[in-house]
Amino acid sequence: MNKLKKSLALIATLAIASTAFYACGDSSSTADTSSSTPDSSSSEEASEESSEESSEESSEESSEATASAENKVAETGDKLSLLCWTGDDVEKMIENFTDANPDYAGKVEYVNVGSSGGEAREQYANYFAGDEDVDLFVLEADWILDYINNDEYTAPLADLGFTEADFDGCYDYTVSIGTDKNGVLKAASWQSTPGGYVYRTDLAEEYLGAKTPDEMQEFVKDWDTFTATAKKLQDDGHKIAMADTLGGMWQVWQYNRSNAWLDADNKLIVDDYCKTYADLAKEYYENGYVTKEDQWSDGWYAIGQDDSTMGYFFCTWCLGKGSMLSNAEGGEGGKTFGKYNITAGPSGWAWGGSWLALSPKCDNGQIAHDFINYFTVDASTAKDYALFKSEFVNNPTAMKEIVDEGSNKNDLLGGQDQFSVLYESAANIDMDGKITAFDSQIKDAFNTAVTKYAKGDIASYDDMITEFKKEAAKIEGITVE
Amino acid sequence: MATAAQRRIKSVSYAKYGYMFILPFFVVYFIFSFWPLIQTFILAFSENGTRTPGIIGLDNFKTILAKPAESDFKAMGIHESFWNGMKNTLIIWFGNFIPQIALSLLLAVWFTDLRVKMPGKGFFKVVMYMPNIITAASVAGLFLSLFGDSSYSVINTLLRSGQEPWKIITSCWPSRILVMFIQVWMWFGNTMIMLMSGIQGINESLFEAAEIDGANSTQTFWRITFPLLKTIMVYTLLTSMIGGLQMFDIPYMLHTGNVVNDYIKTVAVFIYEMFHGNFAKPSFGYSGAASVILFVITSILGALVFYVQRDKDAIEKKKKQKQAAKEWKRKQKGGGFSI
Known part of the structure; x- marks a missing residue:
C-alpha cells in the first residue's frame, strides 16, 4: 500500500515536472536575455546546417540541371507558407492568387508572425532555425538589407528559375533594393509606394473654395504654399491643421532628403536638412498647422472624422480597402467615408514598401515561383491584383493600362482613381542608396527628438541633435561623431 | 540486545525519497533558472x-558606471540612459511603495479590527484585490485611453475639450505620478491581504487584554499591531523592493507609437531595449552588465533591510550562550582529568 502511494506520488511529481519542461522549452524559443544567446547560437548552427543541406541539394540538382532558368527548388511540401506580420496585404494576395489558380486553393497559407515588423524579425529567427515550414516571407524597406545580405536567411530568386530579365517590367528601384551587395537578386516587391496628400473635399471647398483635386493642388503645391494655406486657415479662425502628424510629415521629408541616414562606413549623417525640418516641425506644431496626435495611435485616425485636420500624407498602401484611410474615415458608412480626394501634394515622395523573399528552407518551388511570378513578373495578373486590392503594383505597364482605362474607382476617395495621381511620381521614385538597415530605429530616435523639440521639452536645436545622436549612438553597428 | 532486523529498521532512512521528490524541481531549476543566471x-x-x-x-x-567623455555619443547615450533608468526606477518605487504600504496598513487594520463591524468585508477585499488580476497590458491600455496624450482620451475630452490637450503620458512628472498611481492601485490589495494575514497571526488575547486595559485604537495599533507586524512588514518591504527595482511592464507599455517614454523608462526597460531593440546587432553585454549591477544593488539593499531589522535580543542571547559555552569548556580544560 505504502509502496503504491509512493510510486503514485512519484509519477505525479514527474508528470508535473515534465509539463514544466514542456512549457519552458516552448517559451525559451521566444527567448529572454539570458537564454537567448545559447538559443541563438544553436539557431545559427541550425540554419548553417540547413543552408549547407540546401546548398548540397542544390549543387546535386544543378549538376543535373542544364539551363539556368530552371526551378531548382523541389516541390515536396504540402503547403506554401507565407510569413508576414500583417494579413492586410498577404491575405488579399492569397485570395486573389488562389481565385486565379484554383489548383492551388488551400495550398497557400498565411502564417502570422507578430503584429509589427519588429516582432516579425524576432520570430523569423525562430522560424528559420526551427522545423517549421517557411517558404516565402515578407521584408520591409526599413530592414530588408539585413536579410538579403545574409545567405542564411534568403536564397537567390534564381533558384526558382527567375532571371533578372524577368523583372525588367518592375520599377528599377525595387529591383536594386532587392539585390544584395554581391549583385544577386534576393527579393521581389509586388508594390510601388508613391505617396500624395489626401484631403477632405468638403472642407477644402468650404474653407478654401477648391472644388477639384487640381484646384486643391494649387494650395499645396510646395511647402511654402502649404504653410501659407495652413496659416490662412488659422487666420480665418478655423481650428484645423493641414498635416496629420509630425510622423507623417517626416515621411515626406525623409524621402526628399539627399542623404541616407548613414554613409558608406555606417556613420550617422546629420545635415542642414534636419535643421530645416526640425524648425518647420516646431513652427507647425506651435501654430497648430499639424495636429498634436501621434502617428499610429487611435487619435491619428480620429482626427480624420472630426474636422481636426484637412488631410493626411498617405501613400499607396494607405489607400486600399481596410487600410489607414479607411480607418481615418471611420470605415464604410463612417462619418467622412468617401469624403477624401488625393492630390500630389507639396513634394513627391514614397514610403517603405514590402518585398517577397525566398527562404533557403523552401520546399514548394513550383508554387513559390508561380506566386512571385503572379504578383511581380506577369503584368496581366499584377493588373488583376491592382484592381482587386486597389494596390499600386510594381509594374508600370499594368499601372499605365489601368490609368488609361480609368477602370480603378476607389470608394474611399469618392470614386477617384488614385493611380492616375500617383503614376507620375512613381516613375521618379529613387530609394536606392537611401535606405539603411537601421532606418526604423534611427527614424524613431529622430522623430522622438523632434517632437520633444516642437513641444518645447528640449530648448534648442543643438540640444535636440545631441539627444538624437546619443539615442542613435546606442544602436550597435553605427558610429556617431 | 537488538536483532539484526531491528538494527536494520533503525537505520532505514527515508531521506532518499525526499531527494527523489525534489529532484525534478532542481533539474528544471538548474536548466531554466540557474544556468541562465550564470x-x-x-x-x-x-x-x-x-x-x-x-x-x-x-x-x-x-x-555604464563611469562618466564618459562628452564627445563620445555612444558611451554617453548608454551611460545616461542607464542612470536615467536608475533614477526613474527609484523615484517611481518610492512614490509607489510609501502610499501603498500606508493605504494597505490602514485598510488591513480596519478589516481586522474586532470593534469595526463592517458589512461586506469579503466583497471589499475582492474588489480591492481585483486590479492585481488584470494583466498589465490591459491596465496600460486602460490608462492610455483614460489619460492619453491624444485629445480623444477620456481626460482630455472631459476637461480640455476645445483646448490644448494635456500631455500626461509624455510629460515628466505627470507620467511618473501616473505610473506610481497605477502601481499602487494594482498592488495595494495584494499587500493588504498579506498584512491582514500578519495581523490575524497575532494572538487575539493581546488585543482583548488591551481593550480591557482601556487602550484606544491608536494605542493598540502602535503598541501591539505595529511591533508584532514587523516581520511581515520586512517581508513586504523586501519583496516590494525586489519587484520595484525590476519594474518593467507598466513603464514599458504606457506609451503610444514606437518609443518608450524617457521619463518613466526603468532599468529593466533599459535592459530589455539594449538586447532587444536592435535585432540584427543586439547589445547583450550592456544588458548583462546592467542586470548584474541591478542584482548587486538589490542584494545590498536586501542585506541592509535585514541588518536594520535584525532581532537584537536574539543576537544578544546567542552571544551570551556562546560565551557560557566557552566558559564551560575552559573550565573543563582547566579542571584537568576530573571525573
Whole structure:
C-alpha cells in the first residue's frame, strides 16, 4: 500500500515536472536575455546546417540541371507558407492568387508572425532555425538589407528559375533594393509606394473654395504654399491643421532628403536638412498647422472624422480597402467615408514598401515561383491584383493600362482613381542608396527628438541633435561623431 | 540486545525519497533558472553587437558606471540612459511603495479590527484585490485611453475639450505620478491581504487584554499591531523592493507609437531595449552588465533591510550562550582529568 502511494506520488511529481519542461522549452524559443544567446547560437548552427543541406541539394540538382532558368527548388511540401506580420496585404494576395489558380486553393497559407515588423524579425529567427515550414516571407524597406545580405536567411530568386530579365517590367528601384551587395537578386516587391496628400473635399471647398483635386493642388503645391494655406486657415479662425502628424510629415521629408541616414562606413549623417525640418516641425506644431496626435495611435485616425485636420500624407498602401484611410474615415458608412480626394501634394515622395523573399528552407518551388511570378513578373495578373486590392503594383505597364482605362474607382476617395495621381511620381521614385538597415530605429530616435523639440521639452536645436545622436549612438553597428 | 532486523529498521532512512521528490524541481531549476543566471554574468563581460559574443572584460561596466567623455555619443547615450533608468526606477518605487504600504496598513487594520463591524468585508477585499488580476497590458491600455496624450482620451475630452490637450503620458512628472498611481492601485490589495494575514497571526488575547486595559485604537495599533507586524512588514518591504527595482511592464507599455517614454523608462526597460531593440546587432553585454549591477544593488539593499531589522535580543542571547559555552569548556580544560 505504502509502496503504491509512493510510486503514485512519484509519477505525479514527474508528470508535473515534465509539463514544466514542456512549457519552458516552448517559451525559451521566444527567448529572454539570458537564454537567448545559447538559443541563438544553436539557431545559427541550425540554419548553417540547413543552408549547407540546401546548398548540397542544390549543387546535386544543378549538376543535373542544364539551363539556368530552371526551378531548382523541389516541390515536396504540402503547403506554401507565407510569413508576414500583417494579413492586410498577404491575405488579399492569397485570395486573389488562389481565385486565379484554383489548383492551388488551400495550398497557400498565411502564417502570422507578430503584429509589427519588429516582432516579425524576432520570430523569423525562430522560424528559420526551427522545423517549421517557411517558404516565402515578407521584408520591409526599413530592414530588408539585413536579410538579403545574409545567405542564411534568403536564397537567390534564381533558384526558382527567375532571371533578372524577368523583372525588367518592375520599377528599377525595387529591383536594386532587392539585390544584395554581391549583385544577386534576393527579393521581389509586388508594390510601388508613391505617396500624395489626401484631403477632405468638403472642407477644402468650404474653407478654401477648391472644388477639384487640381484646384486643391494649387494650395499645396510646395511647402511654402502649404504653410501659407495652413496659416490662412488659422487666420480665418478655423481650428484645423493641414498635416496629420509630425510622423507623417517626416515621411515626406525623409524621402526628399539627399542623404541616407548613414554613409558608406555606417556613420550617422546629420545635415542642414534636419535643421530645416526640425524648425518647420516646431513652427507647425506651435501654430497648430499639424495636429498634436501621434502617428499610429487611435487619435491619428480620429482626427480624420472630426474636422481636426484637412488631410493626411498617405501613400499607396494607405489607400486600399481596410487600410489607414479607411480607418481615418471611420470605415464604410463612417462619418467622412468617401469624403477624401488625393492630390500630389507639396513634394513627391514614397514610403517603405514590402518585398517577397525566398527562404533557403523552401520546399514548394513550383508554387513559390508561380506566386512571385503572379504578383511581380506577369503584368496581366499584377493588373488583376491592382484592381482587386486597389494596390499600386510594381509594374508600370499594368499601372499605365489601368490609368488609361480609368477602370480603378476607389470608394474611399469618392470614386477617384488614385493611380492616375500617383503614376507620375512613381516613375521618379529613387530609394536606392537611401535606405539603411537601421532606418526604423534611427527614424524613431529622430522623430522622438523632434517632437520633444516642437513641444518645447528640449530648448534648442543643438540640444535636440545631441539627444538624437546619443539615442542613435546606442544602436550597435553605427558610429556617431 | 537488538536483532539484526531491528538494527536494520533503525537505520532505514527515508531521506532518499525526499531527494527523489525534489529532484525534478532542481533539474528544471538548474536548466531554466540557474544556468541562465550564470549566463547573464558571463554576458555582462561579453562584447556587444553580435549574437555570439566573446569576452571583453570590464568595458561594459566602465561604460555604464563611469562618466564618459562628452564627445563620445555612444558611451554617453548608454551611460545616461542607464542612470536615467536608475533614477526613474527609484523615484517611481518610492512614490509607489510609501502610499501603498500606508493605504494597505490602514485598510488591513480596519478589516481586522474586532470593534469595526463592517458589512461586506469579503466583497471589499475582492474588489480591492481585483486590479492585481488584470494583466498589465490591459491596465496600460486602460490608462492610455483614460489619460492619453491624444485629445480623444477620456481626460482630455472631459476637461480640455476645445483646448490644448494635456500631455500626461509624455510629460515628466505627470507620467511618473501616473505610473506610481497605477502601481499602487494594482498592488495595494495584494499587500493588504498579506498584512491582514500578519495581523490575524497575532494572538487575539493581546488585543482583548488591551481593550480591557482601556487602550484606544491608536494605542493598540502602535503598541501591539505595529511591533508584532514587523516581520511581515520586512517581508513586504523586501519583496516590494525586489519587484520595484525590476519594474518593467507598466513603464514599458504606457506609451503610444514606437518609443518608450524617457521619463518613466526603468532599468529593466533599459535592459530589455539594449538586447532587444536592435535585432540584427543586439547589445547583450550592456544588458548583462546592467542586470548584474541591478542584482548587486538589490542584494545590498536586501542585506541592509535585514541588518536594520535584525532581532537584537536574539543576537544578544546567542552571544551570551556562546560565551557560557566557552566558559564551560575552559573550565573543563582547566579542571584537568576530573571525573
